[in-house]
Amino acid sequence: MKVAVTGAAGQINYSLLFRIASGQLFGPDVKVHLSLLEINIEAAVKAMEGVAMELEDCAFATLDGYSLHTDPVKCFADADCVFLVGAKPRAKGMERKDLLKANAAIFSAQGNALAESASPDVKVLVVGNPANTNCLIAQRNAASLNPANFTAMTRLDQNRAITQIAQHTNKHASEIRNVIIWGNHSATQFPDIAHASVADALAADVVDDAWYRNEMIGKVQKRGAAIIESRGFSSAASAASAAIDHMRDWFNGTIDGQWVSMGVVSSGEYEITSGLVYSYPCTCNKGEWNIVSGLDIAPFAREMMKNTEDELIEERNDIATLLPI
């Protein structure tokens, strides 16, 4: 399997690459080739070379080799699986619109490159923020590829929500199922527990509703800031872990009766504007995702889903002139 990543010398990849190379994405029997991309600046390339040296030094049985690139077309050539991790971070005093535009330039180029050189079945996961809109830009610039090949990561939010519920109910994280993250990977996201279960119970029966509405939702929405406040750096290892979870489930399939949250191109499901990259509950089977259908949406949930949709529409409007017609 050929796995390409962007932002190879960054902190998320410093966790992600070693977990992939050690077999945690495709299992102990599949050898992977890692194709790494960095921007064409000496310091970045040198740092990427250093990461590659450390990958060598692990002598992983499951790492077939690697290649280093500054050209996305070469990096993505025949890639089966691509993690778009590198993104421009918000600089001091930068307007949100400027951030969106700076990233639009990167992700439109990468979308074009994916269309040009990746495998037609390539699975793309956008991790770099603003992930949903970056994903939209890449997807729209890769018109020859199936839109279903493009996804944005909200699995970290899902894992964070699961952990909050596990702590609140004094259960293990593995006993919490079918939590949903709707919408944008941002502070407007909606962590929904209306359809979730905790061990053998419905979440609604064991989770205090006031705690859920007044504390948990905000805690999940602002967890990234809390990590920065505590560690002094943004989430990297947990983001990498969620990226592995997302991609592994997409390839291998989800467990019967369980779903996972993925930002995918909407076809209008649950009354969301078609064409947005919106996080939905999905099941995966044989490398294809499907949005879970038929869930009842209560008025509170509808309002929250709409809020985060509105933000995504606004983001899209901000970069609309950069989207191909």
Next chain:
Amino acid sequence: MKVAVTGAAGQINYSLLFRIASGQLFGPDVKVHLSLLEINIEAAVKAMEGVAMELEDCAFATLDGYSLHTDPVKCFADADCVFLVGAKPRAKGMERKDLLKANAAIFSAQGNALAESASPDVKVLVVGNPANTNCLIAQRNAASLNPANFTAMTRLDQNRAITQIAQHTNKHASEIRNVIIWGNHSATQFPDIAHASVADALAADVVDDAWYRNEMIGKVQKRGAAIIESRGFSSAASAASAAIDHMRDWFNGTIDGQWVSMGVVSSGEYEITSGLVYSYPCTCNKGEWNIVSGLDIAPFAREMMKNTEDELIEERNDIATLLPI
């Protein structure tokens, strides 16, 4: 399994903890409890809390929970397995002797704490440098524990040597076997390929001897510095990976006919001074290591083994007054 680590907020642990928690040390069916230690300084404790938050946010099925400590006695209580990762780094202008003494203070306290509270079968791996002598200090200060419970890491050097041979012979790392690292985890270490194999061949038959003596040995000895030069930071992910390899093989056993390098307390094997923590080729079985015996040692190897032994004697002399009698 209860796994304790020191230096929890450091870079090596930022890789190590997530790989342990995701099941890469004890497999997918064993739940681990992580017991983390940091120094009692607000910034360090806060950073450790941030790492713990990210561990939570991974929702790992194999993580049973964690506890945070600044007291080593509490951190090591009933630990089955301890990674001593935290160590004082060399500050600018610091003499080597001062570095040894600064670390001696840390590792003597941790040796005492291990004797006081850890499981009698605890397996200790010292990663923090100078690893061999730090290990010696911890072991000597834990007189009630079996000296065989204490090991120092040279697995990273072994992995680095394997990679050099793999690249030189155009083989995969998994085809290189029984490379030995003798002595100290330092620039005097001796990477020995006299007993190694490359696929079905003896290494001696397929590796150019001049390249081995004039290039490879130096490259392995100085690989740490090369990584710092390239990445701008010292090896962390590859050190964490080697620590997993070391501990996993110690617990699970090595493959028949294959050995691994471990710094262990010498009983005088291969004419090395008894009592030093010296890296030997070892096999592991049911949680016990045994030094591979009966290997022929050529004059060149003997000289190299003596050099690195001399350095370890010197290090021991530098901190001799701090060792219990």
